[in-house]
Amino acid sequence: MFRFALAALAALMIGPGAALAQQGPLHIEIDEGVIEPLPYALPSFVAETGGAGEMAAQISQVINADLSGTGLFRQIPENAYLQRFSSFDTPVSYADWQAINAQALIVGGVSTSGGKVVVKFRLFDVYSNQQLGDGQQLAASPQSWRRLAHKVADVIYSRITGESGYFDSRVVYVSESGPKDKRLKRLAIMDYDGANVNYLTDSSTIVLAPRFSPTGDRILYTTFETGFPRIKLMNVGNVSGQLLPEVPGTMTFSPRFSPDGNSIVYSLEQNGNTDLYKMSASGGSPARLTNSPAIETAPSFSPDGSRIVFESDRSGGPQLYIMPAGGGEPTRISYGDGRYGTPVWSPRGDMIAFTKQAGGRFFIGVMRTDGSEERLLTASFLDEGPTWSPNGRVIMFTRESPGAGGGAQLFTIDISGRNLKKVGNAGGASDPAWSPLLP
Amino acid sequence: MNFAPKAVILLAVLGLAACNNPDKYGSGNGVVDPGGAYGSGTGDGSVSQGSISDPNSPAYFNAAVGDMVHFVVDQSTLTDEARNILAGQAKWLNAHGKYSAIIEGHADEQGTREYNLALGARRASAVQEFLISQGVAGSRLRTVSYGKERPLAVCSSEDCYAKNRRAVTVISLGAGS
Known part of the structure; x- marks a missing residue:
């Protein structure tokens, strides 16, 4: 079936806790020609089940490679982060992210169970003190973990630029x-x-x-x-x-x-x-x-x-x-x-x-x-x-x-x-x- | 999600390997490897080359008559030198009716891939038309283009490009169809 038969990759909106989907000021207009990439923070995704740590780290890496690779975004190194996320639902301390000049914050969690990898993420507009769009949850088989990462990166790219992404492609x-x-x-x-x-x-x-x-x-x-x-x-x-x-x-x-x-x-x-x-x-x-x-x-x-x-x-x-x-x-x-x-x-x-x-x-x-x-x-x-x-x-x-x-x-x-x-x-x-x- | 295991992919493509590939890419020295550059082409198209000293041999055709003509940049027009060589090829082919030929057209790397495929075909066809005008039956001649895929010379300057802009007449057994 190869990787094109992708029906199994299911996306869900994550419910309560998420702020209203609202277009904040966090936005890149690509047509204007982006010289200075937008600084963002992405703490390595939280492992929500035992044994998901490596998968969470790999998925975080691929999302970062996708976003930074566009030249439109720049990841602020993780060692500069002031807030740590012990859980996917840890409340965001916006001041901590404003202090390091992050304009966007991406928080995610990864769990593995029953032959599936599940990724959840939320995107925050740091200077508007609010979440940008709904949280989302995606699931796929472990072999497709890179596709999960590309899908997350596509959503983030799309929410910030207003254009569709291109990472989940071959x-x-x-x-x-x-x-x-x-x-x-x-x-x-x-x-x-x-x-x-x-x-x-x-x-x-x-x-x-x-x-x-x-x-x-x-x-x-x-x-x-x-x-x-x-x-x-x-x-x-x-x-x-x-x-x-x-x-x-x-x-x-x-x-x-x-x-x-x-x-x-x-x-x-x-x-x-x-x-x-x-x-x-x-x-x-x-x-x-x-x-x-x-x-x-x-x-x-x-x-x-x-x-x-x-x-x-x-x-x-x-x-x-x-x-x-x-x-x-x-x-x-x-x-x-x-x-x-x-x-x-x-x-x-x-x-x-x-x-x-x-x-x-x-x-x-x-x-x-x-x-x-x-x-x-x-x-x-x-x-x-x-x-x-x-x-x-x-x-x-x-x-x-x-x-x-x-x-x-x-x-x-x-x-x-x-x-x-x-x-x-x-x-x-x-x-x-x-x-x-x-x- | 269902992934095709690698083994299945390999099995599927191995079936393609057994083909009769006439390519020789142009020897120019009378020593044609009938196996071709990749060890393919060992099927019906291969022909015993014989000895250069035997005027009836494909080896003689390649070396003494000359199996190759060259072209000016972007052109498929035959030069006077090319016409002399092709007249010799026609004479040999007319005297050796048991052979047919595949004319390979080639281009240098200074062009895009698909355009060069078409340009190589134009060159091969120019050779074919000339040989027919010299009395060789069209049924004994077939053309193919390799575009820029099979350079003879690998440097990236005009002396190599000039060698690569070529058409090669590859002798095969059979009087054609």
Whole structure:
């Protein structure tokens, strides 16, 4: 069932004792660009049953890593805290937290019993002397303890920023090993923070550019398992896959789901010419969306499913174009210097992330859907292939270092251009695709 | 919550391992490892290379005729040098009807992954069209692109990029279909 079948993760509101849910002044407006992270306190969650101490400490650590990792929050070190919580219900002494300049306080408790981990937490607005939102209780099996922590962090992030979080999510990517001219590639899936890596294929053949279905239960990718690039559709739950049908003598690659999950847009190459096609995810004959002697590839749907942004070299070098989802006359949107590729529509629908090449370097950037307000967020020898966090605030991408010993790693950057971070997995990795927020 | 144990995942993917992969990535020196870079491709596609001194051997084709042509940045146009090599390839293929060929197109690392896959296909197709124009039956030729996935040279400067922008004609047994 893997980790997507998450029905068992139950959330409850915690009743009495909790103040009324009320929006206090504790708030970060992300759009304003947060330079100074909001200081918060999170005393290690109270172990409410015997033996829950280690779990409580680990969950606290993951919540802190999530929150601090955004660059929007800063944890005040625990040794500065004046008040200790012997119980989850210990009354908050606001003055003690104001004294250390904590703006937010998170108090939690962890219990383990009957094969379940239960986490309770409350968020307090220190300077308003009140609780922010209801307390919540979440339960899951012990293997899913990291998800519990991510869920708590998502709620806290959401209450303070007013936006949905992105911590309880996963990334499918290509794990890389071996020398540059004999690179071994295999499909892998991990938590957004690099934890819980699972391999979905072995390394016997080249695999490229996986993408999640809108519900995260299926993955599309390109495989060379027949000796030629072909598209494969994998069910994440049982890791079973099937090659999509194709016209003999053609190559197919660059597959993407439509936002409703019912159709697949992809590149088909015949006699050296690559165009975009669309087929139903359940089979049926493909429809041709573009018809030009140029290369058309790297499609990405708008979130409402009405339009597709893609890469084409019909004007000479590769540039970005938008067309209706059923095909039709495309409009060019990229006009800056250099070459533009791998456009990806943001989950909010207002921006397009892309790879740009200019002056012998690669950049990850974003622009409005009409091509205006282009901003480059990163620059290096080779940055490529952006993917959006579920809330559209962070972009993950591949960064490859040069030379014979060069290798690929995954990085994230805020769309503000701040907080560049390597995603914490040890080995080589490329072609990330971020899942939706898990249910 | 139900977790798929790792063993199940491994079992599921082992089934994919047995495939007939024609890739050779371009030897250029007459010594083609029929096992390919990963020990795959030992199925029907493998062919005995023979001796370089035997003009009827694939080894001779690779080394003496030349199995590889190179391209200018972003281009799939054949240079004069490429046309000379391909004319030799066509002559050899026309004289050795028991063989067919897979033409591999490649790109350097200065491009995005999926675009380079399409660019490699354009290059392979340019070679295929030229060979057909020289009398080789199209049914004996197939193309594949590796994009930037299989560089021959691994440095990150133009001398390596120039070697990697290539199309390689890989000889296989069979007169095609």
